[in-house]
Amino acid sequence: MTKIDIFSGFLGAGKTTLIKKLIDESFKGEKLVLIENEFGEIGIDGGFLKDAGINITEMNSGCICCSLVGDFGAALKKVLRDYRPDRILIEPSGVGKLSDVMKAVENVHEHALALNSYTAVVDVNRCKMYMKNFGEFFCDQIRYAKCIVLSHTGGAKEEKIAECVKLLREQNAEAAIVSTPWDQLSGTQFLEAIEGASTINRVLEELKEEDACPVCGHSHKHDHEHDHCHEHSHEHHHEHCRHDGEQKHECCHGHEQEHEHCHGHHHHGHHHADEVFQSFGTETTKQFSKDELVSMLSQFNNEEKFGVILRAKGIVPEKDGSWLHFDYVPGTPDVREGAADITGRICVIGAGIKDGEIRKLFGLDE
């Protein structure tokens, strides 16, 4: 039997970091395969896990929820056939909906696969903001998780953590919530929390009851009562669900959803990730200094100029011949020395992002 463990979480929440910790501390001796579904064409994360001897299947060209659903099933079956792993770890893109990924797994109907855990990683400092601005995606990850792991609790104030837990509890009354800084927990403690069975049956039943589209696996009817995310009793109406393969999305076009007051909008559709978020990705040979990069990333809080930048990451050559790795989540640039790559890469993700300004910022056209 191959266990499937899903690690969802919004952009930059810490999914890869958590997976790495579990591989190092909890999955010793197990045969693992990681399936990553990155948003954007430029893959940045794969390197270190490949070095650790983990087989990685990257799916960078679409989201698991819709256009890839057939491919996803085929990929899972192929992984099963080729490797017979003990576990398949799935890291959906930060803007993937956990319910969609779970449904895609369920739709594979393979006896040798067992959905074992589905976790959401939540950055304690950005929970409130993401819930308010990107609730459709963020709250889905919270609602369906069996375990919610808070990240960045190390430097956070007690009140901030308590506020975050309260918001999460409004969405999900049953999930185990891990609020202890990660370095204080052993891999075994993590695994016990992640694999805990308390909610698994309820969530799976709930998913089965929903009216899933046979092609994309999307649910077209929800009846959740949520205090904060305001997706009260909404229904999707598919007037002409297209399955003809002509459209970018094979399904779910043209439906309207009546949200009473979901994060400030009165009438808005059920969205695919790429209707809301965009990514900018490039390879580059341009060299940077650490200070330059920190100052560039710090400018990303200028929404008017760049759009809403939610995540940036990259690996670029430094002027002195070494290499710099960087990460950005709103308000926090992180630049450090790291291993060389075959070429430089930069990836930026956000809503309404302005490619021209990003190119200018990094001096990519000089």
Ligand SMILES: Nc1nc2c(ncn2[C@@H]2O[C@H](COP(=O)(O)OP(=O)(O)OP(=O)(O)O)[C@@H](O)[C@H]2O)c(=O)[nH]1
């Ligand atoms: N201080 C601190 N940093 C963290 C923590 N978790 C993750 N990070 C850092 O946050 C950044 C993003 O972490 P990742 O693990 O790449 O996040 P991700 O969810 O895989 O991000 P995506 O690539 O957007 O899917 C990295 O620089 C991590 O080192 C945490 O608990 N505390």
